[in-house]
Amino acid sequence: MVAEIGFGSLFITLIFSIYGIGAAVYGAQHRNQAWISSAKNAMQLVFPLLTISIASLLYLLVNNHFEVAYVADVTSTTMPAYLKMTALWGGQAGSLLFWSWLLAAFTSAVTLRKWDRDQDLLPWVIVVNLVTLTFFLILNVFYENPFNMIWQDVSGGYSFSFIQPLGTIQIFPVQGSGLNPLLRHPGMIIHPPMQYLGFVGFIIPFSFAIATLITRRTDDRWIQLSRGWTLWAWLFLSLGLILGARWAYDVLGWGGYWGWDPVENSAFMPWLSGTAYLHAVLIKEKRGMFKQLTMVLSILTYLLVIFGTFITRSGLLSSVHSFAQSKIGPVFLIFISLTIIISVWLMSSRWRELRSKQIIRSFFSREGLIIISVVLFLGLLVTVFWGVLFPIISELVIGQKVTVGPPFYERVAAPIFGALLILMILCPLAVWTFMSYKNLGKLLWKPFLISLAGIAFPIIGGLDKWSAVIAFWLVTFVLAVNLFEIAKRINIRRNTEDESWWSSLARVLKRNRRSLSAMIIHIAMVLMALGIIGIEFFQTETQGTIAEGQELQLAPYTMEYEDLEIFDAPDGRNVARAVVLIKKDGRVIDKIYPRRDYYYDSRQPVTIPGVRSTLLDDFYVILVDWKEVTSDGATFKVYHNPLVKWLWIGTYVFVIGVVFATWPEKKKKTAK
């Protein structure tokens, strides 16, 4: 009964979405407000309707309704309730429904705002949102239905459908396969919702951009309308990426956080174009330039979201053959092709109207430097895009698939990140239109001296890798410039207003929200860069098989293998847990427990490292293997990851920066 409610609600949502599209188009073409209002009502209804569908599926998941194929596929009786709930996005059908639900939340929310000044945009915003939602609902209803039941025919073959096929009986399994162990980590509970929120969030700026193109409005209202949405989407996508990196670090057991895997890259690409868009918008708002570029980047970001979803879900990454066999691959290809064709046609037909009248006078100005940063983001985007696509092209053209792995990307990413750090030094100090070298020099010399002092300590401490010295120097320089600039503004305020340091800080933050939030975000970025530099330049590793009581040495640490325990946990795992002592200078400083969990239900193992984490470094131990008779010893792989904790600390600062930038301002009371 619950499955029927869930599917019924899903189907009704699809009907409402299709109706909303029709009503909005008709209303816009005949300038009929009643039809547009009706379309708006339909769009507001999709969220509560899909909530019923989501609630139904959650009920089925939590209550072990294994007669539903999706439930049997991703849960088991041994899983705790919270994991059964996260199994909602643990498989294709559930995650598509979850995606649609979040999309419906955004689309419903956008209709709630006041549309007084933008009535002409409303019907087209509705159309873009509902067309996207309709596509995902079609996938759920006709191709990946999470409410499908399991049926068995007379020959013993199984089929999965919502309506009973002729000559079959329904099957009620007593146990499910359980969730993929890799998805049982706390990071995986938050990572997918964040990622999806980021993805679906970018549909709002896209819909405003398309509506502006359709209505041929040439003002910048769409940018103002979509600024907050874009920043939130960007925050969620960034958090999704970072949480994914943290999950990889904690669960995948290879001592790293980013593998330039096509799935990671497909989320990284919209982030790159979204970041380029946010930078281009700054120039657009301040100098009225690059109208065409901002429009292109907004549309490109959304297209990359759809493209990323397409390649990860269509089976295209595995091989072109699995794409052809995939149920949703060809449908997805049609949708993405139509989206690209319509977007490109709309842009090209309005291209001249979008031309900006302002001109860039010098690259040595804030707008000049920002546009260089946009080019750098796009340069990396092109590389990543090509790197993801090339194995598919190679398989199609020469019949042999190649691997495009980390060395390919790192060769390009490292100099681009270096150049971006240089721009982060110059941008906060640069002024709009034009600035002289002399003025820049005056502003730069003090932070420059601080940065030299900052880098002196590691050099004296024995740092002799010059590429690392330059990287550290750039990081300290960016930190010095930004912190110096914030301190300078506070001091000016204190001197003129005679306030305390804290109240000056509060007022400076309040009055310079845009520029200071950018500075906070840049500080967060260099803190993260610190972690990346630490692991990329200084990571060391070793592996060895040792008996109990024996030791392995790495960097300043020694690990001693003390013991190994093998036991069954109540949640259906067989746990092999090693006890490892970490010593420094002959003294025990910590005890960690690297382990390997084997899940009986899904018959899959997962390796959980033991990590001692400090601000200076992580000592990361993986239990690779062990002999059945424990006295024979166990094999450990050990990584020493300097500074990696700063990558996670930077995340917190980043969130503060973006929330600070996005927080709604109090509206000033107008004088009566």
Place this chain on the structure above:
Amino acid sequence: MKRATNTWLGLSILIVLLMLSVPAAGFAQGSDPTDDDVNAVAKQLYCPVCENIPLDACGTAACEQWRGIIYDKLKEGWSEDQIKDYFVAQYGDRVLAEPPKQGFNWLAYLVPGLVFAGGSFLLYRGFDQWKKSAPAAEESAKKSLDEDPSRDVYISRVEDELKKRSGGSK
């Protein structure tokens, strides 16, 4: 003089022969490679089954078997390149961390560079044109503002208001 030349020639040939007789960056035959030696090679290879996971980090039985092969080859004194070539011959180019720079694969390296260079050139050329047309563009922008009917209504009202206020404050 001729004798000295012959001596140098002889020495050079001897050195070249000695160099050729030593396997390049290989492992001393017969000695036991450590796990780190095996991982140093495995890190550069990818198993065709476990996509995008380097061989040193993959826990599947197939990858363990591959690491076993690397161990055996190192023990036999093979160099890193010889081992990589062996796996390429067995399973194709996809076992390498990036496409080998040959034939069709050159496109992997050339396309991003060309697109980036092309984009940068277009930006630079655009900038050059902007600079040249700066006075004309400013004039046309000014003109278009003058022609803008909305300017008459709103901007002149704001300007009047400003004039009034600045007059009042004097």
